[in-house]
Amino acid sequence: MPSTTTRTITLTGPDAAGFANAQFSSDILSLAPGRWQWSGWLDPKGRVRALLQVARVSEERFVAVPRGGDAQALAQDLARFVFRAKVKIEVSQERHTADGDALADGEARETDDGVLTLGEGDASLRIGASEGDDAWIARHIAKGFAWLPDAALGTLLPPALSMERLGAVAFDKGCFPGQEIAARLHFLGGHKRHLHAARVEGETNLANGQALRIHGKDAGVVLMHVHISNSPTTLVVLDDTATQEETLDIDDARLHLISTFAE
Structure with missing residues (x-):
């Protein structure tokens, strides 16, 4: 069966949490080890250049799963903002996605061979399985969990992807790219x-x-x-x-x- 693939972006180091929090749209600092959350990386105009599932697999190690897009290009762009932060950015090889067994919503597990499982309550999504199929897509369509084709990258604002419903945008955590536009839409509405x-x-x-x-x-x-x-x-x-x-x-x-x- 065909399988959607992605490459994960790993951030490690003592400044990984602060760096991710400053770049991504969710409240990364609130994420406990062994948990995952929805997030995104916006451009300065507030458009979604990457929709992410971010797991904190240990105190100083985060794994971001881009839902569409070129992970290598994203990682290279992220690296431009590291400056003096003590954080290392790495991109995995291509990984299969697959359905997994029920796992508590928000729970994240990583095996020794690098398979990352992201709990959804009634099921889970496994990243890095040796093989996979796209059976999970119907479930994610029903839940409104988008996977972005290339044509949609950098064109949509957070409300168009229901990112607030997912908890992928936080307005009380400090600045992040695109925050001004995202906040204006949040407080004033008007997105069509x-x-x-x-x-x-x-x-x-x-x-x-x-x-x-x-x-x-x-x-x-x-x-x-x-x-x-x-x-x-x-x-x-x-x-x-x-x-x-x-x-x-x-x-x-x-x-x-x-x-x-x-x-």
Whole structure:
């Protein structure tokens, strides 16, 4: 079976926690060893250049799992901000993702051979398995856990990915890149693109990263897509103006909205 792969970014050293907290959008300092949390790395304009799952596997060692994107390029860009901080940044080889057994939500475990398991309560996601398949994608679509195709990188603001719902953005921890824009959207609102899970009706096969258009106008983007029992489902970001009805005609497909995820 095909398997989504990623490369993890490891931050180690006495300043790893402070460095990660200054760069990533979540409250890394609150993360206890053996736990993981959602996070992100934003650009100065507040756009999400990386959606992350960050695990603190020991006091001075953090493993960030990029959900899409080029981990090597991200790590190189992160290294530009190290300056005098005592932190080492390393990128793993390509790793398979796979479903895992139930594990408490937020619990993180790492085996001696480097397999990282991130608990979701009713299941878990394993990073670094010797092989894997994409059975977890349907679950993550249902939960609104995005995996970003290249076309979506650096284009979406945190509300479009429901990052506050995930606890991936903290506004009481000090500065981080893009904080001003993210805070403005948090306190003033007004963002007009949101995350939806939808069932696909019709013969058209959607593709990750595909732009969605209604009546010739840009309406959103496909983030994840999967076929389960001949019932295709998808995770999409859509303009609010396009979601007045539960069923939408988009190009040659019809989307029946199942869930709308809060900011």
